[in-house]
Amino acid sequence: MLSLRKKxxxxxxxxxxxxxxxxxxxxEIQKTCLQDCSSxxxxxxxxALESMGYLVQPHVSAGRIPSEKAFRFYVNxxxxxxxxxxxxxxxxxxxxxxxxxxxxxxxxxxxxxxxxITHYTSVVVKADMADTITAIKLLDLSNGQMxxxxxxxxxxxxxxxxxxPEDFDDLMLLQAQAWLNKLFVGKHISQFLNFxxxxxxxxxxxxxxxxxxxxxxxLKKQALANGMDVCVCGEHNIFxxxxxxxxxxxxxxxxxxxxxxxMAQVFTDDGGQEGxxxxxxxxxxxAPEGCSVxxxxxxxxxxxxxxxxxxxPVRMNYKKVxxxxxxxxxxxxxxxxxx
Amino acid sequence: MLSLRKKxxxxxxxxxxxxxxxxxxxxEIQKTCLQDCSSxxxxxxxxALESMGYLVQPHVSAGRIPSEKAFRFYVNxxxxxxxxxxxxxxxxxxxxxxxxxxxxxxxxxxxxxxxxITHYTSVVVKADMADTITAIKLLDLSNGQMxxxxxxxxxxxxxxxxxxPEDFDDLMLLQAQAWLNKLFVGKHISQFLNFxxxxxxxxxxxxxxxxxxxxxxxLKKQALANGMDVCVCGEHNIFxxxxxxxxxxxxxxxxxxxxxxxMAQVFTDDGGQEGxxxxxxxxxxxAPEGCSVxxxxxxxxxxxxxxxxxxxPVRMNYKKVxxxxxxxxxxxxxxxxxx
DNA sequence: AATTAGCACTCGACCATCGAGAGTGCTAAC
DNA sequence: GTTAGCACTCTCGATGGTCGAGTGCTAATT
Numbered sequence: 001m002l003s004l005r006k007k008x009x010x011x012x013x014x015x016x017x018x019x020x021x022x023x024x025x026x027x028e029i030q031k032t033c034l035q036d037c038s039s040x041x042x043x044x045x046x047x048a049l050e051s052m053g054y055l056v057q058p059h060v061s062a063g064r065i066p067s068e069k070a071f072r073f074y075v076n077x078x079x080x081x082x083x084x085x086x087x088x089x090x091x092x093x094x095x096x097x098x099x100x101x102x103x104x105x106x107x108x109x110x111x112x113x114x115x116x117i118t119h120y121t122s123v124v125v126k127a128d129m130a131d132t133i134t135a136i137k138l139l140d141l142s143n144g145q146m147x148x149x150x151x152x153x154x155x156x157x158x159x160x161x162x163x164x165p166e167d168f169d170d171l172m173l174l175q176a177q178a179w180l181n182k183l184f185v186g187k188h189i190s191q192f193l194n195f196x197x198x199x200x201x202x203x204x205x206x207x208x209x210x211x212x213x214x215x216x217x218x219l220k221k222q223a224l225a226n227g228m229d230v231c232v233c234g235e236h237n238i239f240x241x242x243x244x245x246x247x248x249x250x251x252x253x254x255x256x257x258x259x260x261x262x263m264a265q266v267f268t269d270d271g272g273q274e275g276x277x278x279x280x281x282x283x284x285x286x287a288p289e290g291c292s293v294x295x296x297x298x299x300x301x302x303x304x305x306x307x308x309x310x311x312x313p314v315r316m317n318y319k320k321v322x323x324x325x326x327x328x329x330x331x332x333x334x335x336x337x338x339x
Numbered sequence: 340m341l342s343l344r345k346k347x348x349x350x351x352x353x354x355x356x357x358x359x360x361x362x363x364x365x366x367e368i369q370k371t372c373l374q375d376c377s378s379x380x381x382x383x384x385x386x387a388l389e390s391m392g393y394l395v396q397p398h399v400s401a402g403r404i405p406s407e408k409a410f411r412f413y414v415n416x417x418x419x420x421x422x423x424x425x426x427x428x429x430x431x432x433x434x435x436x437x438x439x440x441x442x443x444x445x446x447x448x449x450x451x452x453x454x455x456i457t458h459y460t461s462v463v464v465k466a467d468m469a470d471t472i473t474a475i476k477l478l479d480l481s482n483g484q485m486x487x488x489x490x491x492x493x494x495x496x497x498x499x500x501x502x503x504p505e506d507f508d509d510l511m512l513l514q515a516q517a518w519l520n521k522l523f524v525g526k527h528i529s530q531f532l533n534f535x536x537x538x539x540x541x542x543x544x545x546x547x548x549x550x551x552x553x554x555x556x557x558l559k560k561q562a563l564a565n566g567m568d569v570c571v572c573g574e575h576n577i578f579x580x581x582x583x584x585x586x587x588x589x590x591x592x593x594x595x596x597x598x599x600x601x602m603a604q605v606f607t608d609d610g611g612q613e614g615x616x617x618x619x620x621x622x623x624x625x626a627p628e629g630c631s632v633x634x635x636x637x638x639x640x641x642x643x644x645x646x647x648x649x650x651x652p653v654r655m656n657y658k659k660v661x662x663x664x665x666x667x668x669x670x671x672x673x674x675x676x677x678x
Numbered sequence: 679a680a681t682t683a684g685c686a687c688t689c690g691a692c693c694a695t696c697g698a699g700a701g702t703g704c705t706a707a708c
Numbered sequence: 709g710t711t712a713g714c715a716c717t718c719t720c721g722a723t724g725g726t727c728g729a730g731t732g733c734t735a736a737t738t
Contacts, residue, residue, distance in 0.1 A: 025730055025731085026731080027729095027730080037681085037682095038681070038682050038683075039682090039730095040681075040682050040683070040684090040732095041680085041682070043730090043731065043732075044680095044681085044732095046731090047731090047732080057731085058690095059688080059689055059690070060688050060689060060730080060731060060732085061687085061688055061690070061728090061730045061731060062689080062690080062729080062730070062731085063729090063730070063731090235593075235597075236593060236597065239586065239590045245586055246586070247583070247584055247585070247586055247589060250586060251575065254575060255575055258574075258575065362701090364700075364702085365701075365702080366700095366701080376710085376711095377710070377711050377712080378711090379711050379712070379713095380709085380710055380711070382701090382702065383703095383709095383710085385702090386702090397719095398717080398718055398719070399701080399702060399703085399716085399717050399718060400699090400700055400701045400702060400716085400717055400718045400719070401700080401701070401702085401718080401719080402700090402701070402702090679738100680738085681736105681737080681738075682735100682736085682737070682738090683735090683736080683737090684733100684734090684736100685732105685733090685734090686731105686732095686734105687730105687731085687732085687733100688729105688730090688731080688732100689728105689729090689730095689731100691726105691727090691728090691729105692725105692726085692727085692728105693724100693725090693726085693727105694723105694724090694725085694726105695723080695725105696721105696722085696723080696724105697720105697721095697722090697723105698719105698720090698721090698722105699718105699720090700717105700718090700720105701716105701717090701719105702716080702717080702718100703714105703715090703716080703717100704713100704715085704716100705712105705713090705715105706711100706712095706713090707710105707711085707712080707713100708709105708710080708711075708712095
């Protein structure tokens with residue numbers, strides 16, 4: 001457990017770093033939040049926090065940078081109180097309340113406002129929960145591969161291709177198909193997400209298990225990429241943040257954000273509870289490397305599940321992002337309640 | 340007119356620069372294409388070409404870099420013969436010929452193959468020519484602004500907002516509306532593109548003319564952004580080209596490519612003739628700064644106009660891009676003919 | 679025992695300098 | 709008109725030196 005002073009200092013480092021994007025020194029902390037302490041004392045504390053894994057020193061004569069652990073601490077300590085200005089609140093409301101025909105229009109509006117106010121990239125993932133699976137087909141392509149097709153009430157998802165092992169005959173393919181249908185027909189495609197293949201379920205032979213796992217994995221990917229609508233807005237906001245002064249980072253970020261299945265994955269892999277905001281910090285919490293992902297669940301209509309959120313560098317303005325998402329999810333829940 | 344040797348040298352510089360992305364020296368040219376000349380002679384020629392505006396020298400001890408004028412020369416000299424390998428041809432064919440339900444699917448496939456083979460960003464702009472304008476509405480928002488709405492047979496385009504001058508009354512608004520309807524009802528939205536506002540048409544008063552011009556400009560922008568479907572693929576390919584090692588350039592490029600109206604504009608502003616490939620080099624030829632745009636027109640169905648093409652740095656592999664677009668447009672024209 | 683003042687130390691950022699190498703332009707000879 | 713030869717210019721990378729920021733440690737203080 002951290003002493004009160006350590007907490008204060010740690011928060012100050014994180015706050016300062018979020019603001020300036022450069023290492024924070026003992027003197028700065030003294031100025032901003034601990035005038036009644038000397039910088040030497042703070043240095044001792046910083047040193048302690050470093051050895052506890054909260055801080056990192058890029059080099060000996062630089063200040064401290066918060067680690068992902070520090071950001072996690074910071075976010076946990078955060079109060080839920082909003083930091084939005086009246087103008088920002090008004091903007092959000094006016095944008096969401098003007099009634100824009102179709103759901104997709106509304107979603108566009110949502111991503112728009114979020115990215116505009118937060119200056120990060122925003123994402124909304126939509127899944128029609130009423131659109132359930134009616135069949136799963138495994139189609140032998142006669143070239144050692146099979147095509148997997150998921151049929152739902154409203155559409156057909158294809159393009160999943162998997163190698164068939166040589167000792168796998170037609171009968172087994174049919175068995176596999178039957179098994180998949182038994183498991184998933186009537187369910188929503190998003191339920192692949194929570195499904196993990198149990199190795200002992202079908203067959204003890206390692207090879208077959210491996211194939212079955214491959215099939216369900218591939219189906220999962222398909223379901224993510226095509227079964228859910230992903231709307232992204234404000235990708236270009238990354239250029240505002242100094243971690244993306246490097247072309248390599250930009251490239252990595254854009255390729256992550258551009259991949260629908262990754263986004264669907266990252267933005268729906270949370271508690272699934274409506275009204276709560278989830279924060280994932282860095283790769284260790286399953287966000288893309290160097291990134292944080294903030295999401296919240298919201299019903300976008302009867303039987304339409306939605307996940308709205310923000311993706312950006314770990315050095316993110318969490319206060320603002322959390323406030324915005326909180327505000328927006330409340331408005332939406334409200335809107336939905338009235339209909 | 341350039342001497343044969345100058346042409347040879349100029350082509351060699353462009354070729355070399357396209358390949359290496361670094362200045363080309365006299366010695367290199369000697370090696371690659373003019374063994375029977377000394378490097379000194381080539382230097383004289385290079386110097387002449389430079390003063391003619393074809394070449395640029397970044398600094399005195401560097402080789403030459405081709406100017407946009409040089410690329411224009413190079414492209415004009417290019418023969419139409421294809422430089423594609425058998426594998427590439429086969430890939431294109433197999434991708435386009437597997438029949439993918441909807442037109443949008445096909446378009447996705449087209450952009451996909453193009454960007455995959457050329458390693459540039461590819462764009463397809465689709466315009467349903469049968470979808471004509473049924474009405475244009477100017478709606479006074481009572482706050483000194485008006486909302487402009489274009490109604491076509493299948494959809495409603497809105498969101499164009501323009502200030503109304505104070506001395507503009509309701510009657511004039513109606514007049515303006517009547518005028519616009521008279522001009523454009525029954526036509527396709529893309530025809531705004533070719534429309535330029537004639538100052539003397541309605542009123543001699545400068546102010547009103549200015550407003551009318553503003554309205555048509557705004558309508559144009561709307562028509563471009565929303566009246567045509569723009570499909571972009573392979574944005575991330577820019578990272579493969581060294582001109583985009585700089586974050587600033589990446590940002591500029593992505594913001595250009597991300598703006599639908601700019602893309603619709605750039606990719607449809609050509610002769611409009613089917614089967615011919617148009618090349619725009621650099622800002623002076625109305626491509627985005629530092630970029631070249633290669634396009635070709637193709638009917639994507641009865642009454643559906645399409646423009647398919649590639650956008651990338653001026654230092655583009657024109658041989659390949661032209662070959663690919665040529666091949667693809669031929670296939671599509673063929674496909675359409677059969678239906 | 680915790681805090682603090684003071685100081686030596688370290689390291690990055692910035693700048694100037696230097697030499698090597700590339701490639702040119704010019705001159706004079708062919 | 710072409711070419712060999714050479715001086716010249718400029719970039720690039722390496723080297724070194726100074727400055728300032730910020731630390732860690734020590735010894736004194738509370």
